Amino acid sequence: MEGRLLATAAHVRALVESHHAGDDATFRAALAELVEAAGRLGDRSREVEELRKLLGVRRAATRPQAPAPPPPPTSVVQPRGELGRVLSVSLPRATLADLALGSDVMTRLHRVLTEQRHADTLRARGFDPLRKLLLTGQPGTGKSTTVEVLAAELALPVFSVRLDVFADLTAEDAVAKLSLVFDLLAQSRGVCVFEDVDTLIDPDGGERSRPRLRDVLRAFTGHLEADTSNSLLVVTTNRAQLVERPVLRRFDTVIDYPLPSAGVVHEVVLRRLRGFDLSAVEWPRVVSTASGLSHEQVSAAATLAAKQCVLDGTDQVETAALLAALRERRQMLKMAP
Template sequence: MATADQVKALVKSHAEGDDTRFYSVALQVAAGAARSGQNKFAQDLRDLVDTLRERTSGRPSRHGRPVPVAQPKGELAQLLTVVYPQARLADLSLDDDVRVRLGRVLLEQRQGDRLRSHGFHPLRRLLLIGPPGTGKTMSAHVLAGELRLPLFVIRLDGLITKFMGETAAKLRLVFDALSETRGIYLFDEVDALAGERGASNDVGEIRRVLNSFLQFLELDTSESLVIAATNHPQLLDRAMFRRFDMVIDYPLPSSEVVRHVIQNRLAAVPTGRLAWAKIDEAAVGLSHGEVATAAELAAKDAILSGDGQVTTTALCTSLRDRRAHHPG
């Protein structure tokens, strides 16, 4: 059930009209209920939050201006895809340092006018680095959901051509869109665009593309958030790191985070008495995404076999199988 602090946070956020905080705390209560075995209550509460979000999605919020529905048109449609995420920070299982940093971004964005009145600008350029499956892309969804902004994903396959002039012109279109429509703009796998300029296999055209990208970043004064993500930070040109307000390093999950991921994935199915020490050992070296996939597979096996519950043995077997097929 809800803790005393959660009840107080619910009341305070309701009184202040902070829907985002209210729903976030409510989902924390749901997650806690699921971990304690109250699966029906947890699901009912999640469904209620989703229903309330839909009802209030068109209502102006005190903590962010509503953004009109935006769909890229013309050539931009080949460069951007747009989604409107509902994810919240409370939904993510993250390392404490990552959660604190994302919370700081949200705080500064929500208090942007206050910062600007003192001559400062809120954090809005983020570089996310770390192994695949550790939550980088999902963090962009969370920031969009929390700030009620559209998430634009830049399609690098449409952006990068063999002709430098075309690529630079397409980059300009993207950065023009940043200024015209406030949103979250995600450059995923940005190392394809911003590799080290001194690399031995580099060519002049690629260096000029990178220089154009860095210049556009430097000149951008929009209110949009620019997020670049990479699984290979060692490939990035060093100048990239200087262009971003914050670099967030996503590590592989700790034992605590592994447990949280598994509990969330198994919230809707019965489990036996889980031996967490054995599960922690089986999960070493796996990412958040791989742990979640392994937990889901164990849950489906339990459902299809008719056993009815996920056991430590089944979960460890699924995790070890995932690790056996881990690249590298």
Template sequence: MATADQVKALVRSHGEGDDARFYSVALQVAAHAARSGQGKFAQEMRELVDGLRAHTAAHLGRPVPVARPRGELADLLTVAYPDSRLTDLCLEAGVRQRLDRVLLEQRQQDRLREKGFHPLRRLLLVGPPGTGKTMTANVLAGELRLPLFTIRLDGLITKMMGETAAKLRLIFDALAQTRGVYLFDEVDALAGERAIGNDVGEIRRVLNSFLQFLDQPDSPSLLVAASNHPQLLDRALFRRFDLVVDYPLPTSDVARAVIRNRLATMSPRRWAWDRVDQAAAGLSHAEITIACELAAKEAILSGQQHVTTATLVAALQERHNATPSAS
């Protein structure tokens, strides 16, 4: 049965007109009942919530105002309106082509739907830290002129796994009702391999819930999940995504593009690119950008008009020294 706090939360959310919070608490009650062996009551509660949601949507004819999240959603989502563009990213040609395809299908989705097809809408981005995965979500939102909703894992993952599943449901309801780009960063926190020996049953149930929500019917939103550790992800997760994009460390050509972009106003007539390439090898896009900023500030404070090769190489080497060994 519901706890005293849950009853008070139900009454308060009803009085404030916060439907999202009301449904979330009701599902928490259902989860608590299921753990207590009251399976029939829990199922009836969930069906009641589903029915109320459908009835409300049919009569109001408008989505839950996720762009101004209230109550429970305010703890689960942060909202931004990026103005980033694809030209802001320096990427491998293969990655760029995949993102171009995503944008094309999203922009032409009406033509695809007329013929019974759906645009690419579930993306899994994997690769080392600092290679542009999170920035990609910003760029997709900026290019499509959509809000970017970033899921706050600290608000989503709770000690009570039944509550986590209920909160996941809230997020996927929002995803279906309000079009946007929804970013699950560091998704391995939710979708770790189920076969790991120290896993617990409740965590597996959260993963199963996540997989089920990913299987929901087509929605107007773009879901982007990112992971620095794809080897930790459950294998079943990969099948749920329309596109898996691998973000490698930058090649010398990409590294040069990052350097030229960041130091466009302080570039000399020429750099000794062989030395620069050697110093930049093995660094991520983000680390190269940080090195460029360090070199630029060093030049400015030294009264120089341009960043010399020696200054840039020294900054790149400093980033290598600051990066933990992979061993």
């Protein structure tokens, strides 16, 4: 059976059940996992390539069914005064189609969106929707883009809170500004992201006072636990191992963002090079060279290869150009402190 597509019972069951349930999101996730599993086994048969094409068609032609969100506001007013230094507001336009993530992460994000869209139904039966999320993973793996997508899909603004600024304030000033942020969330529904909570933990010490940071972190987690607004609260960290259990228990769910798998690398490059001729690309070599790089780094390498095509006056992306761009990104990582 070498060189032929082998579907496991789990794959077949997921495909059949999601098809009968009309759950296109889960169907696509199961199909993507099947194709990825085949790729890991080195299967490049005609059946696998046809499934790749089918997956691309379904992704382009369909979207998860959900109630139509209300139109988002056309503009926002940026905070001033006490909040202006620590908080900014934006109206993202990203969609689920902009995310290239593993099937497990995508399935969990679909669950968050589904519960948010049916929050009233859940509350009527005594349940709260998933609302307080901790996103963990290395830089560039899709956490920030996820925040934009969640907000755009729910037609909500993004409130971005700079925790690194809080880390440099006096404890009294930081606690006062945190109160202002959470007061705003109680009045204006949105997706509020607190980026890099590890800046409040500060494991390396430096010039910051650990006791002062502990006071700020304690105030932050207290507000997080007490918050009963309708806003979606998202906290991100690049170093999940530093987040202690008393902080973890404040969240409804923790979603880990791993480095891209072979299938996700393929998807990231396809999306970034949409409109270019990729018929000459040797995907196994590209995927192997991209191993260990983040989504952001793979996308940046694909962008570099695309620009080279434009400068050369061609639409065909060569394998050598992609490999060179990926190696350049890897070299940049080695140079970083």
